[in-house]
Amino acid sequence: MTDILITPDELAALLVDRADRDDVRVLDVRWRLDRPDGRPEYLAGHIPGAVYVDLDSTLAAHGAPTDGRHPLPSPSALQASARAWGIHDGDTVVVYDDLKSLSAARAWWLLTDAGIADVRILDGSLRGWTTAGHPLEEGTVVPAPGTVTLRSGLLRQTDIDGAAALGAATDAVLVDVRAAERYRGEVEPIDPRAGHIPGAINLPTTENVDAAGRFLSPAQLRARFAAAGLDERGAVGVYCGSGVTASHAVVALTLAGYAPTLYPGSWSQWSNHPDRPVETDAVAQP
Missing domain, CATH: 3.40.250.10 (Rhodanese-like domain)
Structure with a gap:
């Protein structure tokens, strides 16, 4: 890459x-x-x-x-x-x-x-x-059509069953990258249930950047992830509310030398399946 x-x-x-x-x-x-x-x-x-x-x-x-x-x-x-x-x-x-x-x-x-x-x-x-002093322009830009040919499947991703397996595994880590209060189930502004996927740990992706919005250095990111128990040789899955900001965590983990797996459905999918259990403050709920 x-x-x-x-x-x-x-x-x-x-x-x-x-x-x-x-x-x-x-x-x-x-x-x-x-x-x-x-x-x-x-x-x-x-x-x-x-x-x-x-x-x-x-x-x-x-x-x-x-x-x-x-x-x-x-x-x-x-x-x-x-x-x-x-x-x-x-x-x-x-x-x-x-x-x-x-x-x-x-x-x-x-x-x-x-x-x-x-x-x-x-x-x-x-x-x-x-x-940095660089200029902006106003209005819209309408480019001439491109001719790119795309495929899919070059990065790691998983589905709802795979996310459940990552959360339950002893040799993998599932990371919830939302704000801590959403992870704990104290608030849920948009999805039907509050909490997190059983077994997931919380590492908000907003903490992967500095005050200016720049990503932390690879060494700083590695130290943060290692302190949370992530092993570069082990499986690491990430999810957020709807799969958007989890991509940000994929970037941070990749910069740090990990090979993360994205769960695109994320909490918005999981919480819409009543048969899927949730945890709040590490207490499982049916």
Whole structure:
């Protein structure tokens, strides 16, 4: 796998070179749980040449509640979207957001899983770009259609049964990367049941970045994960509320030298299956 992160200055240099090479695509993936449509912010100011990506409509499918809130899009749907974003085979793709890369990581995971060899996350997000003194442009960017051919299955993922097995295994760790109060079952703002998958530990992915939204160093991440009992040689699964921010944890674990498995359905799928047990404060409930 190529380098995952790119700094604002490195991206600025790529964009200067793009005038001659035209093989760099920048995707604006602004999205928040409480404000999923990031287009107004995109139109008000984005990295020059960046194409807006609607996470809910292009980086997720839509099914029954038992599928979760953000099921993975089909390979054909993702390929159609990638072509609409102007992506060709061999392009370097840079993704960013304004939320510490929490939503950009979803695009990174999907495009990497689909076989794009060089997908980068702008470390520090849009704030890092502007803090470094780089410009924004207003309005929309409509690229010429791309011709990229995608596949799927290059990254590790599991289903609801696999997540249950990871939580129950003695030689694996299942990590819930949501906020601690949701993990403990004290609050649940959107899904039908509160708590976590039995056996899961809690490592909020928001703690994998610094105050500026940059990922911690690989050494810092390794120390954090090792202190929680994660073994680089063992199986590690990750989930969140709906599979979006768990991709962010996949990035952090990969930077630290792990080979994590994503559970895309995450808590939104698990909690919609009444037959699946939940734990709150480490107490199992039927």
